[in-house]
Amino acid sequence: MQSKQSIHGSWANRWIFILAATGSAVGLGNIWKFPYITGENGGGAFVLVYLFCILLVGIPIMMGEILVGRRARQSPINAVRETAAEAGISQNWSLIGWLGVLAGYIIFSFYSVVAGWVLHYIAGMGTGQFVDISSDLAGQRFTDLLASPEQMLMWHTLFVLMVVGVIAGGVNKGLERATKIMMPALFVLLLVLLGYSVNTGSFAEGWDFLFSFNPDALTWDAVLVALGHAFFTLSLGMGAIMAYGSYMGKKDSIGVTVLTIGVLDTLVALVAGLAIFPVVFANQMDPGAGPGLMFITLPVAFGQMPGGQVFGFLFFMLVGVAAWTSAISLLEPATAWVVERFGLRRLPAALLLGFVIWLMGIASLLSFNHWAEIKMLGMSIFDFLDFITANIMLPLSGLMIAIYSGWALNKHITRDELSLSSEAAYSAWSLVIRFVAPIAVMIIFVVNLYDKLA
Ligand code: PFF
DSSP: OOOOOOOOOOOOOHHHHHHHHHHSSHHHHIIIIHHHHHTTTTHHHHHHHHHHHHHIIIHHHHHHHHHHHHHSSSSHHHHHHHHHHHHOOOOOGGHHHHHOOOOHHHHHHHHHHHHHHHHHHHHHHTTTTTTOOOOOHHHHHHHHHHHHHHHHHHHHHHHHHHHHHHHHHHIIIIIIHHHHHHHHHHHHHHHHHHHHHHHHHHHHHHHHHHHHOOGGOOOOHHHHHHHHHHHTTTTSSSSSSHHHHHSSSSOOOOOHHHHHHHHHHHHHHHHHHHHHHHHHHHHHTTTTTTTTTIIIHHHHHHTTTTTTTHHHHHHHHHHHHHHHHHHHHHHHHHHHHHHHHOOOOOHHHHHHHHHHHHHHHHHHHHHTTTTTTTBBBTTTTTHHHHIIIIIHHHHHHHHHHHHIIIIOOHHHHHHHOOOOOHHHHHHHHHIIIIIIIHHHHHHHHHHHHHHHHH
Protein backbone atom coordinates (compact mmCIF):
# COMPACT_ATOMS: atom_id res chain seq x y z
CA MET A 1 0.00 0.00 0.00
CA GLN A 2 1.31 3.45 -0.87
CA SER A 3 1.00 6.27 1.57
CA LYS A 4 2.50 9.23 -0.23
CA GLN A 5 1.14 12.75 -0.07
CA SER A 6 0.14 15.00 -2.93
CA ILE A 7 2.54 17.87 -3.55
CA HIS A 8 -0.54 20.08 -3.77
CA GLY A 9 -1.75 19.36 -0.22
CA SER A 10 -4.54 17.28 1.32
CA TRP A 11 -8.01 17.97 2.68
CA ALA A 12 -7.99 18.52 6.42
CA ASN A 13 -10.54 15.76 7.00
CA ARG A 14 -13.13 13.56 5.32
CA TRP A 15 -15.93 16.09 5.63
CA ILE A 16 -13.96 18.76 3.85
CA PHE A 17 -13.46 16.37 0.98
CA ILE A 18 -17.16 15.49 0.95
CA LEU A 19 -18.11 19.15 0.96
CA ALA A 20 -15.57 20.09 -1.71
CA ALA A 21 -16.71 17.27 -3.99
CA THR A 22 -20.33 18.17 -3.30
CA GLY A 23 -19.42 21.74 -4.18
CA SER A 24 -18.13 20.49 -7.50
CA ALA A 25 -21.20 18.35 -8.08
CA VAL A 26 -23.78 20.92 -7.04
CA GLY A 27 -23.84 23.61 -9.67
CA LEU A 28 -25.80 25.02 -12.56
CA GLY A 29 -26.59 21.40 -13.37
CA ASN A 30 -28.65 21.03 -10.20
CA ILE A 31 -30.34 24.38 -10.01
CA TRP A 32 -30.61 25.52 -13.60
CA LYS A 33 -30.58 22.36 -15.68
CA PHE A 34 -32.20 19.68 -13.52
CA PRO A 35 -35.45 21.60 -12.94
CA TYR A 36 -35.84 22.49 -16.59
CA ILE A 37 -35.08 19.06 -17.98
CA THR A 38 -37.45 17.62 -15.38
CA GLY A 39 -40.02 20.16 -16.55
CA GLU A 40 -39.48 19.26 -20.18
CA ASN A 41 -39.59 15.53 -19.55
CA GLY A 42 -42.77 15.36 -17.58
CA GLY A 43 -41.68 15.39 -13.93
CA GLY A 44 -41.89 12.35 -11.63
CA ALA A 45 -41.10 9.54 -14.04
CA PHE A 46 -38.02 11.36 -15.19
CA VAL A 47 -36.86 11.88 -11.62
CA LEU A 48 -37.10 8.17 -10.93
CA VAL A 49 -35.00 7.23 -13.94
CA TYR A 50 -32.48 9.87 -13.02
CA LEU A 51 -32.15 8.36 -9.53
CA PHE A 52 -31.42 4.95 -11.04
CA CYS A 53 -28.77 6.48 -13.26
CA ILE A 54 -27.07 8.16 -10.32
CA LEU A 55 -27.05 4.92 -8.36
CA LEU A 56 -26.09 2.44 -11.07
CA VAL A 57 -23.80 4.48 -13.26
CA GLY A 58 -22.76 7.69 -11.54
CA ILE A 59 -21.76 6.36 -8.13
CA PRO A 60 -19.65 3.41 -9.35
CA ILE A 61 -17.81 5.59 -11.88
CA MET A 62 -17.20 8.22 -9.26
CA MET A 63 -15.63 5.53 -7.09
CA GLY A 64 -13.44 4.56 -10.03
CA GLU A 65 -12.26 8.14 -10.50
CA ILE A 66 -11.50 8.67 -6.85
CA LEU A 67 -9.61 5.44 -6.47
CA VAL A 68 -7.31 6.32 -9.36
CA GLY A 69 -6.72 9.85 -8.05
CA ARG A 70 -6.06 8.77 -4.50
CA ARG A 71 -3.80 5.91 -5.51
CA ALA A 72 -1.43 8.18 -7.42
CA ARG A 73 -1.96 11.48 -5.59
CA GLN A 74 -1.38 13.48 -8.76
CA SER A 75 -3.31 15.43 -11.36
CA PRO A 76 -5.60 13.21 -13.48
CA ILE A 77 -3.22 12.98 -16.43
CA ASN A 78 -0.34 11.83 -14.25
CA ALA A 79 -2.58 9.79 -11.95
CA VAL A 80 -3.75 7.59 -14.80
CA ARG A 81 -0.21 7.26 -16.10
CA GLU A 82 1.12 6.28 -12.70
CA THR A 83 -1.60 3.76 -11.87
CA ALA A 84 -1.13 2.26 -15.34
CA ALA A 85 2.59 1.89 -14.58
CA GLU A 86 1.77 0.22 -11.28
CA ALA A 87 -0.55 -2.19 -13.05
CA GLY A 88 2.06 -2.80 -15.75
CA ILE A 89 -0.18 -1.65 -18.61
CA SER A 90 0.18 0.90 -21.41
CA GLN A 91 0.86 4.51 -20.44
CA ASN A 92 -1.47 5.52 -23.23
CA TRP A 93 -4.34 5.20 -20.76
CA SER A 94 -3.34 8.69 -19.66
CA LEU A 95 -5.39 9.76 -22.65
CA ILE A 96 -8.31 9.53 -20.21
CA GLY A 97 -6.76 12.33 -18.20
CA TRP A 98 -6.18 14.45 -21.30
CA LEU A 99 -9.72 13.94 -22.51
CA GLY A 100 -11.02 14.94 -19.09
CA VAL A 101 -8.93 18.08 -18.86
CA LEU A 102 -9.92 19.09 -22.37
CA ALA A 103 -13.62 18.48 -21.65
CA GLY A 104 -13.29 20.49 -18.44
CA TYR A 105 -11.81 23.38 -20.37
CA ILE A 106 -14.53 23.38 -22.96
CA ILE A 107 -17.25 23.10 -20.34
CA PHE A 108 -15.77 25.93 -18.35
CA SER A 109 -15.85 28.19 -21.37
CA PHE A 110 -19.63 28.06 -21.65
CA TYR A 111 -20.33 27.39 -17.97
CA SER A 112 -18.68 30.70 -17.22
CA VAL A 113 -20.96 32.49 -19.67
CA VAL A 114 -24.08 31.14 -17.94
CA ALA A 115 -22.53 31.89 -14.55
CA GLY A 116 -21.97 35.42 -15.85
CA TRP A 117 -25.72 35.70 -16.55
CA VAL A 118 -26.31 34.62 -12.97
CA LEU A 119 -24.05 37.40 -11.67
CA HIS A 120 -25.97 39.85 -13.83
CA TYR A 121 -29.24 38.63 -12.30
CA ILE A 122 -27.85 38.88 -8.78
CA ALA A 123 -27.20 42.54 -9.50
CA GLY A 124 -30.60 42.95 -11.19
CA MET A 125 -32.55 41.32 -8.38
CA GLY A 126 -30.52 43.16 -5.75
CA THR A 127 -31.44 46.51 -7.28
CA GLY A 128 -35.13 45.71 -7.69
CA GLN A 129 -35.22 45.64 -11.47
CA PHE A 130 -37.64 42.74 -11.60
CA VAL A 131 -40.34 43.95 -9.26
CA ASP A 132 -43.71 43.37 -10.96
CA ILE A 133 -42.06 42.79 -14.29
CA SER A 134 -44.21 41.35 -17.08
CA SER A 135 -43.27 38.15 -18.89
CA ASP A 136 -42.66 40.08 -22.08
CA LEU A 137 -40.39 42.56 -20.44
CA ALA A 138 -38.46 39.84 -18.60
CA GLY A 139 -38.03 38.00 -21.90
CA GLN A 140 -36.84 41.23 -23.48
CA ARG A 141 -34.33 41.84 -20.69
CA PHE A 142 -32.82 38.41 -21.19
CA THR A 143 -32.69 38.89 -24.96
CA ASP A 144 -31.00 42.25 -24.44
CA LEU A 145 -28.37 40.66 -22.23
CA LEU A 146 -27.62 38.03 -24.85
CA ALA A 147 -27.39 40.71 -27.50
CA SER A 148 -24.74 42.63 -25.58
CA PRO A 149 -21.26 41.11 -25.81
CA GLU A 150 -19.89 43.92 -23.65
CA GLN A 151 -22.17 43.11 -20.74
CA MET A 152 -21.60 39.40 -21.02
CA LEU A 153 -17.87 39.90 -21.31
CA MET A 154 -17.81 41.92 -18.13
CA TRP A 155 -19.64 39.26 -16.11
CA HIS A 156 -17.71 36.41 -17.71
CA THR A 157 -14.42 38.16 -16.83
CA LEU A 158 -15.52 38.69 -13.26
CA PHE A 159 -16.49 35.05 -12.91
CA VAL A 160 -13.18 33.78 -14.32
CA LEU A 161 -11.32 36.08 -11.90
CA MET A 162 -13.36 34.75 -8.96
CA VAL A 163 -12.40 31.21 -9.89
CA VAL A 164 -8.74 31.98 -10.58
CA GLY A 165 -8.55 33.79 -7.24
CA VAL A 166 -9.55 30.66 -5.35
CA ILE A 167 -7.45 28.28 -7.44
CA ALA A 168 -4.37 30.45 -6.99
CA GLY A 169 -4.62 29.97 -3.23
CA GLY A 170 -3.95 26.23 -3.56
CA VAL A 171 -5.69 23.26 -2.02
CA ASN A 172 -5.65 24.38 1.60
CA LYS A 173 -5.68 28.16 1.45
CA GLY A 174 -7.85 28.36 -1.66
CA LEU A 175 -10.11 25.38 -2.26
CA GLU A 176 -10.52 24.30 1.33
CA ARG A 177 -11.13 27.77 2.68
CA ALA A 178 -13.69 28.51 -0.05
CA THR A 179 -15.42 25.21 0.65
CA LYS A 180 -15.73 25.95 4.34
CA ILE A 181 -17.44 29.25 3.68
CA MET A 182 -19.44 28.58 0.57
CA MET A 183 -20.91 25.16 1.24
CA PRO A 184 -22.62 26.07 4.51
CA ALA A 185 -23.84 29.26 2.82
CA LEU A 186 -25.22 27.19 -0.02
CA PHE A 187 -27.14 24.86 2.28
CA VAL A 188 -28.55 27.72 4.33
CA LEU A 189 -29.68 29.60 1.22
CA LEU A 190 -31.30 26.48 -0.15
CA LEU A 191 -33.23 25.84 3.07
CA VAL A 192 -34.34 29.47 3.32
CA LEU A 193 -35.66 29.27 -0.23
CA LEU A 194 -37.38 25.98 0.48
CA GLY A 195 -39.04 27.57 3.50
CA TYR A 196 -40.20 30.44 1.31
CA SER A 197 -41.62 28.16 -1.32
CA VAL A 198 -43.41 25.99 1.27
CA ASN A 199 -45.03 29.06 2.80
CA THR A 200 -45.64 31.23 -0.22
CA GLY A 201 -45.69 29.02 -3.31
CA SER A 202 -48.11 26.34 -4.53
CA PHE A 203 -46.12 23.71 -2.73
CA ALA A 204 -48.47 20.74 -3.23
CA GLU A 205 -48.56 21.36 -6.95
CA GLY A 206 -44.78 21.60 -7.11
CA TRP A 207 -44.39 18.42 -5.08
CA ASP A 208 -46.83 16.53 -7.30
CA PHE A 209 -45.05 17.68 -10.38
CA LEU A 210 -41.71 16.35 -9.15
CA PHE A 211 -42.84 13.17 -7.48
CA SER A 212 -46.07 11.88 -8.98
CA PHE A 213 -45.15 9.01 -11.18
CA ASN A 214 -46.66 9.20 -14.61
CA PRO A 215 -45.27 6.39 -16.78
CA ASP A 216 -46.79 7.84 -19.94
CA ALA A 217 -44.42 10.77 -19.74
CA LEU A 218 -41.46 8.46 -19.80
CA THR A 219 -39.88 8.43 -23.23
CA TRP A 220 -36.68 6.81 -24.43
CA ASP A 221 -35.30 10.25 -24.96
CA ALA A 222 -35.95 11.14 -21.34
CA VAL A 223 -33.88 8.14 -20.27
CA LEU A 224 -30.98 9.40 -22.35
CA VAL A 225 -31.25 12.89 -20.93
CA ALA A 226 -31.33 11.47 -17.40
CA LEU A 227 -28.22 9.39 -17.91
CA GLY A 228 -26.27 12.21 -19.54
CA HIS A 229 -27.29 14.51 -16.74
CA ALA A 230 -26.16 12.03 -14.09
CA PHE A 231 -22.64 12.41 -15.47
CA PHE A 232 -22.74 16.15 -15.67
CA THR A 233 -24.24 16.68 -12.26
CA LEU A 234 -21.76 14.42 -10.49
CA SER A 235 -18.88 16.16 -12.33
CA LEU A 236 -17.74 12.87 -13.81
CA GLY A 237 -15.48 12.36 -16.80
CA MET A 238 -13.61 15.63 -16.39
CA GLY A 239 -10.94 14.76 -13.93
CA ALA A 240 -12.51 17.10 -11.38
CA ILE A 241 -13.45 14.38 -8.95
CA MET A 242 -10.24 12.48 -9.67
CA ALA A 243 -8.20 15.58 -8.82
CA TYR A 244 -10.19 16.15 -5.62
CA GLY A 245 -9.80 12.46 -4.78
CA SER A 246 -6.03 12.80 -4.98
CA TYR A 247 -6.15 15.14 -1.98
CA MET A 248 -8.25 12.70 0.06
CA GLY A 249 -7.03 11.01 3.25
CA LYS A 250 -5.72 7.49 2.81
CA LYS A 251 -7.89 5.96 5.49
CA ASP A 252 -11.22 7.45 4.46
CA SER A 253 -13.71 5.04 2.98
CA ILE A 254 -14.32 5.77 -0.69
CA GLY A 255 -17.64 3.89 -0.75
CA VAL A 256 -19.33 5.76 2.09
CA THR A 257 -17.89 9.07 0.95
CA VAL A 258 -19.14 8.70 -2.60
CA LEU A 259 -22.59 7.63 -1.46
CA THR A 260 -22.76 10.72 0.72
CA ILE A 261 -21.76 12.97 -2.18
CA GLY A 262 -24.31 11.30 -4.46
CA VAL A 263 -27.07 11.68 -1.88
CA LEU A 264 -26.23 15.32 -1.17
CA ASP A 265 -26.08 16.19 -4.86
CA THR A 266 -29.42 14.53 -5.47
CA LEU A 267 -31.01 16.14 -2.45
CA VAL A 268 -29.88 19.56 -3.59
CA ALA A 269 -31.35 18.99 -7.05
CA LEU A 270 -34.67 17.84 -5.59
CA VAL A 271 -34.83 20.62 -3.02
CA ALA A 272 -33.96 23.13 -5.74
CA GLY A 273 -36.88 21.71 -7.71
CA LEU A 274 -39.11 22.05 -4.64
CA ALA A 275 -37.96 25.62 -4.21
CA ILE A 276 -38.55 26.52 -7.85
CA PHE A 277 -41.68 24.76 -9.10
CA PRO A 278 -44.07 25.94 -6.34
CA VAL A 279 -43.03 29.51 -7.14
CA VAL A 280 -43.62 28.87 -10.84
CA PHE A 281 -47.02 27.29 -10.20
CA ALA A 282 -48.08 30.00 -7.76
CA ASN A 283 -47.91 32.38 -10.70
CA GLN A 284 -49.61 30.03 -13.16
CA MET A 285 -46.51 29.82 -15.26
CA ASP A 286 -45.16 27.05 -17.45
CA PRO A 287 -42.77 24.59 -15.76
CA GLY A 288 -41.50 23.32 -19.10
CA ALA A 289 -40.10 26.58 -20.43
CA GLY A 290 -36.63 25.12 -21.04
CA PRO A 291 -33.42 27.02 -20.33
CA GLY A 292 -35.39 30.25 -19.88
CA LEU A 293 -37.02 28.81 -16.74
CA MET A 294 -34.42 30.41 -14.54
CA PHE A 295 -33.78 33.62 -16.39
CA ILE A 296 -37.26 34.55 -17.53
CA THR A 297 -39.95 32.55 -15.73
CA LEU A 298 -38.46 32.76 -12.24
CA PRO A 299 -37.68 36.49 -12.21
CA VAL A 300 -41.27 37.17 -13.28
CA ALA A 301 -42.60 34.78 -10.65
CA PHE A 302 -40.47 36.22 -7.85
CA GLY A 303 -41.25 39.73 -9.01
CA GLN A 304 -44.96 39.18 -8.33
CA MET A 305 -44.66 37.57 -4.93
CA PRO A 306 -44.52 39.06 -1.45
CA GLY A 307 -40.88 39.37 -0.44
CA GLY A 308 -40.01 38.18 -3.91
CA GLN A 309 -37.31 40.75 -4.39
CA VAL A 310 -35.32 39.55 -1.42
CA PHE A 311 -35.92 35.87 -2.07
CA GLY A 312 -35.24 36.24 -5.77
CA PHE A 313 -31.95 37.87 -4.89
CA LEU A 314 -31.12 35.04 -2.47
CA PHE A 315 -32.04 32.53 -5.14
CA PHE A 316 -29.55 33.94 -7.63
CA MET A 317 -26.93 34.16 -4.88
CA LEU A 318 -27.47 30.46 -4.32
CA VAL A 319 -27.00 29.71 -8.00
CA GLY A 320 -23.92 31.93 -8.12
CA VAL A 321 -22.26 30.16 -5.20
CA ALA A 322 -23.11 26.77 -6.66
CA ALA A 323 -21.64 27.71 -10.05
CA TRP A 324 -18.53 29.12 -8.43
CA THR A 325 -17.65 25.99 -6.43
CA SER A 326 -18.24 23.84 -9.52
CA ALA A 327 -16.13 25.98 -11.81
CA ILE A 328 -13.26 25.84 -9.33
CA SER A 329 -13.21 22.08 -9.72
CA LEU A 330 -13.17 22.42 -13.51
CA LEU A 331 -9.95 24.41 -13.41
CA GLU A 332 -8.20 22.39 -10.70
CA PRO A 333 -7.10 19.33 -12.76
CA ALA A 334 -5.33 21.42 -15.41
CA THR A 335 -3.76 23.68 -12.79
CA ALA A 336 -2.43 20.72 -10.83
CA TRP A 337 -1.00 19.29 -14.03
CA VAL A 338 0.78 22.51 -15.02
CA VAL A 339 2.26 22.76 -11.53
CA GLU A 340 3.49 19.17 -11.73
CA ARG A 341 4.71 19.33 -15.29
CA PHE A 342 6.38 22.73 -15.45
CA GLY A 343 7.07 23.36 -11.79
CA LEU A 344 5.12 26.62 -11.88
CA ARG A 345 3.69 28.06 -8.71
CA ARG A 346 -0.10 28.08 -8.29
CA LEU A 347 -0.61 31.76 -9.04
CA PRO A 348 1.07 31.90 -12.46
CA ALA A 349 -0.41 28.51 -13.35
CA ALA A 350 -3.92 29.66 -12.43
CA LEU A 351 -3.52 32.97 -14.24
CA LEU A 352 -2.23 31.31 -17.37
CA LEU A 353 -4.98 28.72 -17.52
CA GLY A 354 -7.60 31.25 -16.51
CA PHE A 355 -6.53 33.44 -19.40
CA VAL A 356 -6.91 30.61 -21.91
CA ILE A 357 -10.33 29.76 -20.51
CA TRP A 358 -11.34 33.39 -20.58
CA LEU A 359 -10.43 33.59 -24.28
CA MET A 360 -12.39 30.43 -25.04
CA GLY A 361 -15.40 31.81 -23.20
CA ILE A 362 -15.42 34.81 -25.51
CA ALA A 363 -16.22 32.52 -28.44
CA SER A 364 -19.22 31.19 -26.50
CA LEU A 365 -20.55 34.58 -25.60
CA LEU A 366 -20.11 35.97 -29.10
CA SER A 367 -22.12 33.07 -30.42
CA PHE A 368 -25.22 34.75 -28.97
CA ASN A 369 -24.69 37.92 -30.98
CA HIS A 370 -21.91 38.81 -33.46
CA TRP A 371 -21.14 35.21 -34.28
CA ALA A 372 -24.70 33.96 -34.20
CA GLU A 373 -24.43 33.06 -37.87
CA ILE A 374 -21.53 30.67 -37.34
CA LYS A 375 -22.93 27.16 -37.19
CA MET A 376 -21.20 23.92 -36.38
CA LEU A 377 -23.25 20.83 -37.20
CA GLY A 378 -26.16 23.24 -37.43
CA MET A 379 -25.62 24.55 -33.90
CA SER A 380 -24.33 27.82 -32.51
CA ILE A 381 -20.85 27.66 -30.96
CA PHE A 382 -22.35 27.64 -27.46
CA ASP A 383 -24.75 24.80 -28.26
CA PHE A 384 -22.07 22.92 -30.13
CA LEU A 385 -19.66 23.04 -27.18
CA ASP A 386 -22.43 21.90 -24.86
CA PHE A 387 -23.24 19.12 -27.31
CA ILE A 388 -19.74 17.76 -27.85
CA THR A 389 -18.97 17.78 -24.14
CA ALA A 390 -22.24 16.43 -22.74
CA ASN A 391 -23.00 13.99 -25.52
CA ILE A 392 -19.59 12.87 -26.70
CA MET A 393 -16.68 13.69 -24.42
CA LEU A 394 -18.28 12.96 -21.05
CA PRO A 395 -19.83 9.61 -21.99
CA LEU A 396 -16.60 8.61 -23.72
CA SER A 397 -14.48 9.66 -20.81
CA GLY A 398 -16.87 7.96 -18.34
CA LEU A 399 -16.80 4.81 -20.41
CA MET A 400 -13.02 4.82 -20.44
CA ILE A 401 -12.88 5.30 -16.69
CA ALA A 402 -15.26 2.37 -16.21
CA ILE A 403 -13.15 0.17 -18.48
CA TYR A 404 -9.91 1.36 -16.96
CA SER A 405 -10.88 0.92 -13.33
CA GLY A 406 -13.04 -2.16 -13.90
CA TRP A 407 -11.01 -4.10 -16.46
CA ALA A 408 -7.55 -2.65 -16.99
CA LEU A 409 -6.38 -2.14 -13.42
CA ASN A 410 -5.55 -5.24 -11.41
CA LYS A 411 -8.12 -6.29 -8.91
CA HIS A 412 -5.60 -6.13 -6.14
CA ILE A 413 -5.09 -2.42 -6.80
CA THR A 414 -8.76 -1.54 -6.92
CA ARG A 415 -9.65 -3.77 -3.97
CA ASP A 416 -6.86 -2.33 -1.89
CA GLU A 417 -7.60 1.28 -2.76
CA LEU A 418 -11.38 1.05 -2.37
CA SER A 419 -11.06 -0.89 0.93
CA LEU A 420 -14.77 -1.60 0.94
CA SER A 421 -16.27 -3.06 4.09
CA SER A 422 -16.91 -6.51 2.63
CA GLU A 423 -15.95 -8.66 -0.31
CA ALA A 424 -19.62 -8.67 -1.33
CA ALA A 425 -19.57 -4.87 -1.63
CA TYR A 426 -16.44 -5.08 -3.76
CA SER A 427 -18.03 -7.72 -6.00
CA ALA A 428 -21.11 -5.56 -6.42
CA TRP A 429 -18.96 -2.58 -7.43
CA SER A 430 -16.94 -4.75 -9.77
CA LEU A 431 -20.05 -6.11 -11.45
CA VAL A 432 -21.56 -2.68 -11.95
CA ILE A 433 -18.37 -0.99 -13.15
CA ARG A 434 -17.54 -3.81 -15.56
CA PHE A 435 -20.94 -4.44 -17.06
CA VAL A 436 -23.86 -2.25 -16.03
CA ALA A 437 -22.19 1.16 -16.26
CA PRO A 438 -20.27 0.64 -19.53
CA ILE A 439 -23.25 -0.91 -21.28
CA ALA A 440 -25.57 1.85 -20.13
CA VAL A 441 -23.08 4.51 -21.19
CA MET A 442 -22.52 2.87 -24.56
CA ILE A 443 -26.23 2.85 -25.16
CA ILE A 444 -26.62 6.55 -24.43
CA PHE A 445 -23.53 7.36 -26.34
CA VAL A 446 -24.64 5.64 -29.51
CA VAL A 447 -28.33 6.50 -29.38
CA ASN A 448 -27.68 10.09 -28.44
CA LEU A 449 -25.19 10.56 -31.21
CA TYR A 450 -27.42 8.89 -33.73
CA ASP A 451 -30.31 11.03 -32.59
CA LYS A 452 -28.41 14.27 -32.85
CA LEU A 453 -26.61 13.61 -36.09
CA ALA A 454 -29.28 11.74 -38.03
N1 PFF B 1 -21.50 19.22 -11.63
C1 PFF B 1 -21.64 20.57 -12.09
C2 PFF B 1 -23.09 20.94 -12.18
O1 PFF B 1 -23.96 20.08 -11.96
O2 PFF B 1 -23.38 22.08 -12.49
C3 PFF B 1 -21.00 20.83 -13.40
C4 PFF B 1 -19.60 20.35 -13.50
C5 PFF B 1 -18.63 20.77 -12.61
C6 PFF B 1 -19.30 19.46 -14.43
C7 PFF B 1 -17.37 20.28 -12.67
C8 PFF B 1 -18.04 18.95 -14.49
C9 PFF B 1 -17.08 19.34 -13.59
F1 PFF B 1 -15.88 18.84 -13.66
